[in-house]
Structures are given as C-alpha cells and as structure tokens.
Amino acid sequence: MFLVVAVGLAGVAGVLGAQPGLGALVGAGAGEAGGGPAGRGADGRSPVSWAGPWLSELAYLPGTASGVVSRARDDPRGVREHADISASGARMDRWQDLIALVNARLEAARPSERGVFAAGVAERLMGWHEALPEDEQAAFTLGLRPLLNSVWEGVLGDPEVYTAVNRGLAEYMLSDYCHNDRLVGPDDAYEPAAGATLNAAYAYLFGCTDFAVWASRRAIDDQHLEYLAGAGLEDGDLLDTDKALIDELKRRLRDLDLIAARSTELRHARFGLPILTSVRLRVELRTPLSRRG
Incomplete structure (x- = not known):
C-alpha cells in the first residue's frame, strides 16, 4: 500500500512541480486550442494542454467580472441567490462570467464538497458515454467505471475505498495512457x-480546487455540448x-448549492x-448529481 500511495503522490507532485506556473503558461498562450468554449477566445487567451488528461483542455481562465470571485468567497456556502451575485458584476447570460463564478465557488468550497x-460531473459524462452505440464506446473509458464507483x-463517507482509488490512479500513471506527448x-x-x-x-x-475545475471542464467539451444541445430537438432544428x-x-451552480446544503455532513466524509x-x-446527492439534462 505504501508503494501505491508513493507512486500516486510522486506522480502528481512530479507533473505539477515540473511545470511552469499556470499564470505564465496561460499568459504565453501555451498549448494548442482545445474544444468547447476555450476555442471561442473572447479575450484572446488559449487553454493549456500538457502533461496528462487532467491538464489537457485546462479550464479557460477569462478575466473575471468585477466582484464575482470576492463575492463567492464571502459566501462560500452559496447562501445568497445567484441574482445577488450577478448584481455584483457577473452576467448570468455570459458563459465567461459563469465559468468564473463556478471556479470561484469551487475554490471557496471545502475539499470534500469538491470531490x-x-x-x-464524471458520472454524467460516464452515463453519456455508456449510452453511446457500442462501436463508439471506448474500452479504456468503460474500464474506469469501477474507479468512479x-x-x-x-x-x-466510506474510507475503505481510499486504497482502491489510489491503486487505480497508480495503475493509470504507470501505464502507457499517462504521458506528456x-x-x-x-x-x-x-x-x-x-x-x-x-x-x-x-x-x-487530494481535495485540490484544480482537479475539480478540470473535471468540470470535461463536461463542456464540444462533443458533449452538441449532445446537450441536441436533446429534444426536432429534425431540421439548429444546434445552439x-x-x-x-x-x-x-446547472453546476445548482449542483454546488445542493452540495453546500450538506456541507456539515460532508466535512469529515473522507474519514468515514x-x-x-x-x-x-x-439518495440526496448521487442520484440528482448523476441525472443528465
């Protein structure tokens, strides 16, 4: 077990520690443009892609609207209505402001809530993938279902699975699927x-904000957005x-509200x-958070 833990910690520390600061990379526009909103380039910045899947399609970091981050930090449990937060500078019809607000809420949340x-997010994407025609499903993705469970x-609240999760990540990091090329x-x-x-x-x-943000980022991949946009459309309708x-x-803001309402119980979940x-x-969290649409 010590070896597994060491591999997991060393792998993450090595990847993160060996890279330049995120600010320098984003400021330099490093990496290739990814799918989803990052390609829209509202302020000319590019997402970052390097060193493994959790770093690919790095969360787009637009200039945050005035007051969004500070208000979210002042109200980490999401007690205020979103309209009040919007009044401080965020526009709820702008995806740039919404991304900034979601990211700020994740930064203000407790580690257990981020998990x-x-x-x-992962469950909704996994359910979407599992519903694809068999010839479009990926064996590697399907093989991660036990890890997600x-x-x-x-x-x-089950601390007994900590070793299983650690081992699953260690196996991935020691495989050919984990690379920087x-x-x-x-x-x-x-x-x-x-x-x-x-x-x-x-x-x-690890409870880090970045991992929750990067997981969140995967759900606004172009392919998944097209699936969401196409739900319920009639033939001939245009995808929006x-x-x-x-x-x-x-939807993520509503999810964060749902999770924050159980913050006290979740605070020590990793210890049992x-x-x-x-x-x-x-029932109260996994079922609604897993629901697609």
Whole structure:
C-alpha cells in the first residue's frame, strides 16, 4: 500500500512541480486550442494542454467580472441567490462570467464538497458515454467505471475505498495512457468521461480546487455540448451550443448549492460517516448529481 500511495503522490507532485506556473503558461498562450468554449477566445487567451488528461483542455481562465470571485468567497456556502451575485458584476447570460463564478465557488468550497462535485460531473459524462452505440464506446473509458464507483463511495463517507482509488490512479500513471506527448501517445485518457473520472479521483484523494475545475471542464467539451444541445430537438432544428453551455454552467451552480446544503455532513466524509448517513447522501446527492439534462 505504501508503494501505491508513493507512486500516486510522486506522480502528481512530479507533473505539477515540473511545470511552469499556470499564470505564465496561460499568459504565453501555451498549448494548442482545445474544444468547447476555450476555442471561442473572447479575450484572446488559449487553454493549456500538457502533461496528462487532467491538464489537457485546462479550464479557460477569462478575466473575471468585477466582484464575482470576492463575492463567492464571502459566501462560500452559496447562501445568497445567484441574482445577488450577478448584481455584483457577473452576467448570468455570459458563459465567461459563469465559468468564473463556478471556479470561484469551487475554490471557496471545502475539499470534500469538491470531490462530490467532480464525481457528479464524471458520472454524467460516464452515463453519456455508456449510452453511446457500442462501436463508439471506448474500452479504456468503460474500464474506469469501477474507479468512479469507488470515488462515489469515498466522497460519500466510506474510507475503505481510499486504497482502491489510489491503486487505480497508480495503475493509470504507470501505464502507457499517462504521458506528456499528445501528438504521438495514446489519446484514450483525453476522452471526456475518462478525463473527468481521473480528475474526480484526484479531487477525492487530494481535495485540490484544480482537479475539480478540470473535471468540470470535461463536461463542456464540444462533443458533449452538441449532445446537450441536441436533446429534444426536432429534425431540421439548429444546434445552439451557446445556450447548452450556459445551461450546463447554471446547472453546476445548482449542483454546488445542493452540495453546500450538506456541507456539515460532508466535512469529515473522507474519514468515514455512519452507514445510514452515507446511504441517505447517496439518495440526496448521487442520484440528482448523476441525472443528465
């Protein structure tokens, strides 16, 4: 078990520690343009792609609207209505402001809340992938389902799965799927559901804001936005991915509110919760957070 933990910690520390600061990379426009809103370039910045799937399609970092981050930090549990936050500078019809607000809420949240949020994003993407025609499904992604199930158990209060999650990530990091050469190496781990699941596992183990943000980022991949935009459309209707993006980001704010309402119970979830509490949280959190649409 010590070896597994050491590999996981060393791998994450090595990847993160060996890279230049995120500010320098984003400021320099490093990396290739990714899918989703990052390609829209409202302020001319590019996303960053380097060193593994949790870092690919790095969360777009637009200039935050005045007061969005500070207000979210003042109200980390999401008590104020979103309209009040909007009055401080964020426009709820602008995806740039919504991304900034979601990211600020994640930064203000407790580590345990970030893990639940990331698991919810990964679950929706995994469910979407599992519903694809068989010839469009990826074996690597489907193989991560047990890892995602373990993450859910962990974030909702079962400490016994910590080793299983650690081992799952260690196996990935020692495999050919974990690499820093996106041009040549296998791209299986860059698939949205796979990337979100790996990020959710890291969010559970380490509680860092970045992993929750990067998991969140996978759900606004172009392919998934097209799926969201196409839900319920009649033949001949045009896809409105801009609306799908805004609706998805607003959904995340509602998810964060739902999670924040159970913050007290989740605070010590990684160390174990009573069985009845965990069972109740599965109903109150896993079920609604997993629901697509």
